[in-house]
Amino acid sequence: MTNRKKSLKAIAVGATVLGLVAAACGSDDAADSSASGDAGGDAAACETVDQVSLQLQWFTQAQFAGYYAAADKGFFAAQCLDVEIKEGAVEIVPQAELATGNVDFAIAWVPKALQTREAGADIVNISQVFARSGTLQVSFADSGITSPADFAGKTIGNWGFGNEYEVFAAIGAEGLDPATDVTLVGQQFDMVALLEGEIDAAEAMTYNEYAQVLEAINPETGELYTADDFNVISYEEVGVGMLQDAVWADAGRLADDAEYKDQATRFVAASLQGWAYCRDNVAECATIVTNAGSTLGESHQQWMMNEVNKLIWPAPDGVGLLNSADWDRTVTISQNTPNLEGATVLTAPPSDGAFTTEITKAAWALVGDGADLFGNDYTPETVVLKEGGK
Known part of the structure; x- marks a missing residue:
């Protein structure tokens, strides 16, 4: 000792x-x-x-x-x-x-x-x-993505490296096939792909990437985006955290x-x-x-x-x-x-x-x-x- x-x-x-x-x-x-x-x-x-x-x-x-x-x-x-x-x-x-x-x-x-x-x-x-899990999936408010069921037919970003497990769990819980029902793409550790319209929903952490979209300028208003501009799915809240x-x-x-x-x-x-x-x-x-x-x-x-x-x-x-x-x-x-x-x-x-x-x-x-x-x-x-x- x-x-x-x-x-x-x-x-x-x-x-x-x-x-x-x-x-x-x-x-x-x-x-x-x-x-x-x-x-x-x-x-x-x-x-x-x-x-x-x-x-x-x-x-x-x-x-x-x-x-x-x-x-x-x-x-x-x-x-x-x-x-x-x-x-x-x-x-x-x-x-x-x-x-x-x-x-x-x-x-x-x-x-x-x-x-x-x-x-x-x-x-x-x-x-x-x-x-608690801090993982989110973030999309624009007009995307129609308000639950994991809405991932069907959409392009969904994730980071990989073991950070994607909750994304797959949410897809599976809705009875979707990740190989055929959803287009999954690798995402950088930022929100650029979402903001530039390359993906429909981006993986984010409550404490980091979600803040990044709220720190960005909305080109339509010239002001910062607000929470009302986005739909946020919490994997903790939908039961797969x-x-x-x-x-x-x-x-x-x-x-x-x-x-x-x-x-x-x-x-x-x-x-x-x-x-x-x-x-x-x-x-x-x-x-x-x-x-x-x-x-x-x-x-x-x-x-x-x-x-x-x-x-x-x-x-x-x-x-x-x-x-x-x-x-x-x-x-x-x-x-x-x-x-x-x-x-x-x-x-x-x-x-x-x-x-x-x-x-x-x-x-x-x-x-x-x-x-x-x-x-x-x-x-x-x-x-x-x-x-x-x-």
């Missing part, structure tokens, strides 16, 4: 603390114990500081604000951690980076990671941060290496505290991410932070705790939704050990009253987008 002067005592009394946390769920006390800037510990008390790495699944942006906030506000340092946050890219597969030992932890969508796990990667979901951003760890190391398990617990604790801080400090966390190297504009970054919060909060069971019904839905869709070639994401249910709630619960004990882990009183902010997301 890592030599530290803090945290071990908290783990020892974890069961007691967890009982208090559970009792607080839904109470006024829980709602009032909002995250402050207090890191909840004294980094100077660390006898040693452990260096660990986190692989993101995309570039620096508010999608990952909780981790950047944990670094910026000292939450990682208070847990005696020095965390290297590594940007993602199209060619980087976070869960593969984890499985090959290049990083200690990774952020990945659940179906993608389970597919990699089925192929032999010994990885485990240790904290399910995003509780799949679990997205989760923290994954090396399952073998977690089982055999007590020091790594301790690091994982402290990493999750600080990360959840970072997410609680960003729930309560939208503008500041957007700035933290910008200062960390994001090239997105200020209003776009604030929009993203606000929308990401909606995918996490409120967390009635406690932030990071995997909901079994959501897991089962994701697994079922992954097993039963064929792509153009007839293949499914998973060929069988995940084997035992694909997820654990032990780390998140132990992390809650470390956080204690240092953050509100439920956000029962959470209310989204109103963010006004500017042209180009400036």
Whole structure:
């Protein structure tokens, strides 16, 4: 076990603390114990500081604000951690980076990671941060596309790279054949093809690409497009939403290496505290991410932070705790939704050990009253987008 002067005592009394946390769920006390800037510990008390790495699944942006906030506000340092946050890219597969030992932890969508796990990667979901899917299909209001049933005969964009599973699930749920009833085309990670009329509906995330269309100028009015100009289909709302951003760890190391398990617990604790801080400090966390190297504009970054919060909060069971019904839905869709070639994401249910709630619960004990882990009183902010997301 890592030599530290803090945290071990908290783990020892974890069961007691967890009982208090559970009792607080839904109470006024829980709602009032909002995250402050207090890191909840004294980094100077660390006898040693452990260096660990986190692989993101995309570039620096508010999608990952909780981790950047944990670094910026000292939450990682208070847990005696020095965390290297590594940007993602199209060619980087976070869960593969984890499985090959290049990083200690990774952020990945659940179906993608389970597919990699089925192929032999010994990885485990240790904290399910995003509780809701943020994937949309966006079309112009005059397209007539108001539900997945309307995809028939239309040209539907998707990103591929494992981001298209919900699109196929929605098509299948309507009894449509993706190979003959719909024209599916590869889409860039932007909304240009939609805005230029090359596709009828574009895949988008609530926190990114949807904002891009609302930041664009409507050539007919000379003003920004508004929400009334578009139809939006939420895959979460139509019942095929799949679990997205989760923290994954090396399952073998977690089982055999007590020091790594301790690091994982402290990493999750600080990360959840970072997410609680960003729930309560939208503008500041957007700035933290910008200062960390994001090239997105200020209003776009604030929009993203606000929308990401909606995918996490409120967390009635406690932030990071995997909901079994959501897991089962994701697994079922992954097993039963064929792509153009007839293949499914998973060929069988995940084997035992694909997820654990032990780390998140132990992390809650470390956080204690240092953050509100439920956000029962959470209310989204109103963010006004500017042209180009400036």
